[in-house]
Amino acid sequence: xxxxxxxxxxxxxxxxxxxxxxxxxxxxxxxxxxxxxxxxxxxxxxxxxxxxxxxxxxxxxxxxxxxxxxxxxxxxxxxxxxxxxxxxxxxxxxxxxxxxxxxxxxxxxxxxxxxxxxxxxxxxxxxxxxxxxxxxxxxxxxxxxxxxxxxxxxxxxxxxxxxxxxxxxxxxxxxxxxxxxxxxxxxxxxxxxxxxxxxxxxxxxxxxxxxxxxxxxxxxxxxxxxxxxxxxxxxxxxxxxxxxxxxxxxxxxxxxxxxxxxxxxxxxxxxxxxxxxxxxxxxxxxxxxxxxxxxxxxxxxxxxxxxxxxxxxxxxxxxxxxxxxxxxxxxxxxxxxxxxxxxxxxxxxxxxxxxxxxxxxxxxxxxxxxxxxxxxxxxxxxxxxxxxxxxxxxxxxxxxxxxxxxxxxxxxxxxxxxxxxxxxxxxxxxxxxxxxxxxxxxxxxxxxxxxxxxxxxxxxxxxxxxxxxxxxxxxxxxxxxxxxxxxxxxxxxxxxxxxx
Numbered sequence: 001x002x003x004x005x006x007x008x009x010x011x012x013x014x015x016x017x018x019x020x021x022x023x024x025x026x027x028x029x030x031x032x033x034x035x036x037x038x039x040x041x042x043x044x045x046x047x048x049x050x051x052x053x054x055x056x057x058x059x060x061x062x063x064x065x066x067x068x069x070x071x072x073x074x075x076x077x078x079x080x081x082x083x084x085x086x087x088x089x090x091x092x093x094x095x096x097x098x099x100x101x102x103x104x105x106x107x108x109x110x111x112x113x114x115x116x117x118x119x120x121x122x123x124x125x126x127x128x129x130x131x132x133x134x135x136x137x138x139x140x141x142x143x144x145x146x147x148x149x150x151x152x153x154x155x156x157x158x159x160x161x162x163x164x165x166x167x168x169x170x171x172x173x174x175x176x177x178x179x180x181x182x183x184x185x186x187x188x189x190x191x192x193x194x195x196x197x198x199x200x201x202x203x204x205x206x207x208x209x210x211x212x213x214x215x216x217x218x219x220x221x222x223x224x225x226x227x228x229x230x231x232x233x234x235x236x237x238x239x240x241x242x243x244x245x246x247x248x249x250x251x252x253x254x255x256x257x258x259x260x261x262x263x264x265x266x267x268x269x270x271x272x273x274x275x276x277x278x279x280x281x282x283x284x285x286x287x288x289x290x291x292x293x294x295x296x297x298x299x300x301x302x303x304x305x306x307x308x309x310x311x312x313x314x315x316x317x318x319x320x321x322x323x324x325x326x327x328x329x330x331x332x333x334x335x336x337x338x339x340x341x342x343x344x345x346x347x348x349x350x351x352x353x354x355x356x357x358x359x360x361x362x363x364x365x366x367x368x369x370x371x372x373x374x375x376x377x378x379x380x381x382x383x384x385x386x387x388x389x390x391x392x393x394x395x396x397x398x399x400x401x402x403x404x405x406x407x408x409x410x411x412x413x414x415x416x417x418x419x420x421x422x423x424x425x426x427x428x429x430x431x432x433x434x435x436x437x438x439x440x441x442x443x444x445x446x447x448x449x450x451x452x453x454x455x456x457x458x459x460x461x462x463x464x465x466x467x468x469x470x471x472x473x474x475x476x477x478x479x480x481x482x483x484x485x486x487x488x489x490x491x492x493x494x495x496x497x498x499x500x
Contacts, residue, residue: 010067013083015056016091017130020098023049024123031116039115043106046119050099050126057088057095066136070198078198080137089347090133090266093354097258098126100358100476104251104365106469113158113249121151121158122255129259133266138187138197138224138275141267142180145227148263149176152256156248168247175240179230186223193217199275206278221279224271225286231264232325235293242301245318246311250368253314254361257321258354265328265350269343273335284336287329292431295326299438307376307449313364314374316442317357320400323439324353330416330432334423345412345419352412352484356399359477363393366470376446381454389466390450392478399481401443402436408484 011018026049027042034041063085070078102122109115128147135141153176157169191197193213194205209217230237245253272283302319305312331345364374366389371378383390399406402413413436420429466474 010065012056012059013065013067014081014134016053016060016095017127017134019053019056020049020095020123020130021127023053024120024127027116027123028120031120034116040106040110042115042119043102043109046123047099047102047106049123050095050102053130054092054095054099057092060088063088078137078196078201080140080198081134082136083134086269086343086347087134089351090262091130093262093351094129094133094259095126097255097262097354097358098122098129100362100473101251101255101259103469103473103476104254104362105249107467108249108251114160118155118158121155125149125151125155125255126259129263132263133270135270136199136274138190138199138202138271141199141270142184142187142227145183145231145263145267146180148260149180149231152252152260155252155255156244158252159247159249162247164243164247165249166247168244171240172244175237176230179227179237182223183227186220186226189216189220190224191220193220199270202275203277206276218279218282221276221282222286224276225268225283228264228268228271229290232261232268232329233264233294233322234290234325234329235297235322238294238297238322238325241322242315242318245321246314250314250361250365253318254358254365257317257357257361261321261325261328262350262354265325265332265346269332269346272332273343280336284333287333287336288425288428291326291329291333292428293326294329295323295432295435298323298326299435299442302442303438305376305442310373310375312374312376313367313379313446316376316446317360317364320439320442321357323435324357324400326435327413327416327432328353330425330428331419333428334419334425337423337425342419342423345415349412349416352399352408355477355480355484356396356406356409359474359481360393360396360400362470362473362477363389363396366466366474376449379446380449380452382450384454386466389474392474394447394450395478395481397443397447399485401440403440403444406481406485408481 023046027045030045031042060083063083065083066079066081068080105118105122109118125148128144132141132144132148135144153169153173156172157165159165190202193209193216194202196202196205206217233241244256248256276283298319302316302323305316305319328346328349331342334342367378367382368374382393395406399409402409404410417429417432420432
């Protein structure tokens with residue numbers, strides 16, 4: 001087959017990540033000229049750019065556009081960028097998550113963090129994260145993954161003079177670079193065995209790999225999955241999570257817990273379901289075992305958090321995010337045993353998780369203003385001093401636990417559970433059920449603490465002052481969670497229609 005190197009370019013199709021990258025450059029240059037007392041303009045510029053990028057998804061809602069395609073006399077063209085429904089849903093999640101992170105960060109950049117560098121790095125990472133779900137060849141996929149990851153290393157270590165921040169950034173960097181090196185080795189093996197990098201062509205050529213290249217192809221498939229497993233914080237690639245979340249600025253920890261995880265799961269879905277379906281017998285069992293180990297390790301570690309330990313609230317959310325990664329892996333593993341439709345469960349769960357986890361981090365960021373050590377014990381009696389924040393956090397935690405009134409959390413867990421059962425993975429469904437019960441304990445323990453009587457001097461302690469951007473972030477996530485809980489079918493139908 002011969003193909004031309006002439007590629008078509010549809011600028012509207014690539015507009016969301018492109019605009020985000022352009023605004024990042026605008027902020028970087030503007031930082032040189034904007035006086036110190038007006039640095040907040042950079043933050044509002046970033047928020048405006050992210051809002052416009054989200055709005056640019058509307059003209060693409062049909063989900064039928066592709067660009068950077070090789071022209072050839074074949075019925076199916078190999079394209080490097082595809083804006084299908086799956087792409088648009090993940091881009092909405094990523095850009096919306098970055099927008100909420102930006103709201104949480106306005107106060108931080110005014111008081112603690114260098115504004116210009118922060119906004120440039122955040123927008124750059126968001127541009128890479130928005131590019132990744134549209135990538136349909138391994139080269140673009142790896143580049144998008146690194147564009148999303150490299151600025152994140154710097155964001156984690158941006159608290160100048162903070163030893164924990166530097167240590168967290170170093171751990172994150174070293175672990176990620178190792179995983180990336182292994183992934184690139186896997187990509188090179190796959191390319192050597194097939195002669196192509198386009199995902200749709202890989203799916204066809206891996207069906208007919210010559211016998212002498214079979215081991216090379218299998219090794220390449222396994223190694224390629226390592227980098228994406230790291231990004232999802234799956235066991236045994238999860239050790240960086242708690243220290244990184246504690247050392248990072250809280251908005252950055254929130255960003256990593258949602259957008260960083262979305263990047264990993266999106267890449268994992270693309271390489272398994274789209275590129276390597278013929279090797280489902282390799283990655284299916286592996287992901288099923290990873291899912292069981294990840295949800296168990298995350299929940300057991302979260303259960304062991306001591307409420308009086310410094311930063312225990314952030315550590316609990318960090319280990320909780322590891323456990324949630326295990327649940328998210330279940331439908332991807334199930335797709336190896338049944339059909340690609342199972343991926344809709346992962347997308348639905350990711351939408352729920354993004355909304356409520358960002359909301360939980362927003363309340364944690366609020367409480368941290370009056371309790372810098374952010375211990376779980378500091379939340380005792382929060383309802384007495386800040387009823388709205390306590391109710392919002394209780395709602396978010398109940399969603400993560402899968403309990404009413406967080407109906408969307410319950411529906412999402414049932415959907416994931418059904419995916420495992422339908423695929424014949426009964427043992428994985430049983431392990432998931434046990435882990436859900438374990439998680440109930442630490443979520444409910446924290447929720448109950450919010451409504452207990454404050455101790456001693458804490459009774460008269462003033463409510464934490466809530467800056468407008470943090471209040472807006474809490475309100476938006478609570479409203480989104482309430483809408484999804486009132487009409488959970490919307491998220492499930494939306495996710496089901498997002499498949500490629």
